[in-house]
Amino acid sequence: MSQAKGYKGRFRAPLFAALALAAAPAMARDIKIGLPVDCTLGEDCYIQQFFDRNPAPGVVQDMACGTLANDGHGGVDFAVPSLRAMKDGVDVIAAAPGTVVAFRDEMPDVSSLSEAAPDLEGRDCGNGVVVDHGGGWRTQYCHLRLGSVTVETGQKVRMGTPLGQIGMSGRASFPHMHFTLRKGDLKVDPYGPDASATGECSLDTTPQGVWLEAPDYVPGGLLQAGFADHVPNIAQVREGMVTAAETPADTAAMVVWGYAFAGQIGDEIEIIFTGPEGEIGRHIEELEKGQPFLLRGYGKRTPVMGWLPGDYIGLVIHRRDGEEISRKRVTTTVPGEAP
Template sequence: MRLSAFSLMALSLTVPEIAQAQEMLFRLPAACEVGRTCFIQHYVDHDTSPGSQDYRCGTLTYDGHDGTDIRLPTTAAQKAGIDVLAAADGKVLRTRDSMEDISVSGRGRESVENTECGNGALVDHGHGWQTQYCHMAKDSLAVKPGDTVKAGDRIGRIGLSGATEFPHLHFTVRKDGEVVDPFTSGPASQACGAGQQASLWEPSVQSALAYQAGSVLNKGFAPGPVTMEAIESGASEQNTPTTSSPALVAFVRAIGLKGGDVQVLTLFDTDGKPIAQNKAPPLDRDKAQWMMFAGIKQPAGGFRPGLYRAIYRVERDGKPAIEQAFGISLRL
């Protein structure tokens, strides 16, 4: 979805000469660790047709998407508070801070028409460069129009406002009004894989932002059946199994899966013996997210104390694409 620089009252501002275009570099605009406490869900769409392709010609985007989505693993993580940070020095042009943190899935996108960005901020960095920060939490903004910010200054907190179904920061970069992909330094209209892939991210964060064609968003163990709602809320992480639980269930939620991917989740006992396995049929199409679990009911006398492990594997085009191992020590 293209999120316009939301229309609020414009201010006459003198923007400082902050950086030359060729010197523009951005910090990670969120106070989180990519791959652990936050994940890249979507990139800029580089396909000008009704289709969609990210900068690596992959599927981690959708038609018309004009920014980078930095997603939190659960709504519990969002409520705990993750700061949104200024990506570079600049001056705040416009803000919004009054929209509720409610998923659009239950109320319809028409309810946020013309306010799709939700609570957000627009920052001018000089020389035609601007950054936009969307979907922040209500009443979390720490800046107002006219404020000068330094890179790393707190702007607000990641929220669930506007046109979104999950807590994330939608971060957009523009140069002279045109969307630029910070992973390539080129415009969104540039075909994927074309030209020099010169990142606009600071060197300190480039390795953390290395392209991942799919990731495990959540993983863990539960004492019974698991739902997508329980994973999203964080409730599934709070109910820890014990040796007397009615069941032992390993679960994962992955993002960025492709049509044809084959997923296998295997649960192993304390001796390393497989005791449950879920092998899903090949995916019929690309999936933004997918949840699966494998488990067994409590045996007579309860589960043996000790370390139980699970391994989640994704095979893509006949080759390993994702592998994640995790475990739990069951106690009496």
Template sequence: MRRALLLFALAAALPARAQEPTLAWPVDCRIGQDCFIEDYVDQDPEPGRQRDFACGYNARDAHRGTDIALLSFDAIDEGVAVRAAAAGRVLRTRDSMADDRLMRGVTNQNACGNAVLIDHGGGWQTMYCHLRRGSVAVRPGEPVEPGTPLGLIGLSGQTNHPHLHLTVTKDGAVVDPFRPAADPGTCGEPGETLWQDPPTYVKTGLVTAGFSTAVPEFEAIRDGSARAEYGAPALPLVVYALMAFAQQGDVLELSAAGPKGEIFRHSVVIETTQNSSFQAYGRKAPPAGWPLGEYLGEALLTRDGTVIAHRFAHIDLRP
């Protein structure tokens, strides 16, 4: 009896093993309809290369979180809520940075933009980045439950399009919620996740999209030299998109709009399943030239009417 009591006392004195948090969907949006998962945690340790948890290309080099992206800049003004993914307590917040696509004043220290950091106990934390200025709805020290409103998706910090960047950490190390038990830097078949209702993984994605002033070559798209951030009014405007693992029957829509409205909107049905392929479409400048100012391009990839990938492109036309 004394031995049993001693063992019980020792067991009671040991700290309980912290449970992994179960994550609820953190954005008020419908995945595949008005939002999608744009990028996952990068599992490739080599600089300049990227690989998601399932060995696809839906990640960016050295990316440390999950990006849930919206399909429209208008959604920022309409207000799309970000909610706590799990119960915990707010550690820190930031709510003073401007929503600025040009990322003026952004440094390594504030790249997350307006944000909320939540502690879930046992070394687990979640960080919610790029919130709209003035929208943060919680304060440090406050308890939260799954679904507690934290703020609205914005354009603060190091981002040029509206999305939530969610980072999950355990004892300071990044954990991919889609494959939490895997060794860092590895990829493979999806297994157990931290998600309460795991989103469906789609290997197909858009590696990049951009503006060019002529139909670009494949290698120029891959190495980045095709991208034009500035252009002249007399030059053509072309939007291109580089796809990974696009399947036969997928539909890619390329569009561009400027100061006077839409310039073009062009759809193409993918005819052949390929690991890597690109499409481009554009228009020659009108006789008087394009109006000066900023132009927004979009590449939207759908499968059976469901959004599986989307990228924005930007160019500024100057004299």
């Protein structure tokens, strides 16, 4: 990250060295922050991971007593469901007023798991921006889309000023923006800076922390659903599959698929497929292992005489402990006149 456009692309060492995760007790809450992305959570973006409050290695605990974090995860990940959504553009915005003190905008949007990934030594954040808010508070915005950064060092920003767009640069394997809040040299949880390394959590309510309006804790759920003429693979879905408004009567098959995040052992995914004459079929599957992302599909081969004209509806439901946590509904139409 640079202080000028011609900088070689490394973050300034004091800003991006490995930092301790423990937060000082009784930390002054002299900052209030807004949502750092210009999107609607639960509709066109979502939170993939929260801050890990448990300092013990190998043990994960988020602020809601769950495990929606990686071990040592020192921020909040705001994600979009597909590369198509990333390419359409979702703005990353300043969470509070301040001054830009560093930025980088030169790294490609390539999965860090890919053989084509660049050297990431010292550049895990990828393209990003750091804003100083005074009083020892700083925010950092990582994995921004190449070419999207719109600010420079020394620039004053207001809450809501566009900084760049969600991308997949640096150490990222899905399109998202990693948001970090720091007080001095400490990474802290915006849902409760004083509790950042205490292991404290709340089962009942989403903590307010330093948010003006705290984003809700969503423990997983469906990101996308659609119809296809085959069972898609996860790479196709991550690219951004779109269900056609119309499906030909002689298509090879009709498959309803659902793509979800943060699946846990014992979760159920139910797929219900209906057509002009009622229910065509349904399928329920229980997860045998936890999965950060999961794709399930169910459908039928095309009848000999083809599909009847009319509307076909796919409903995908994600349940946990018997309770519905998410659902997606998708429709396609076979054109023609009903017999």
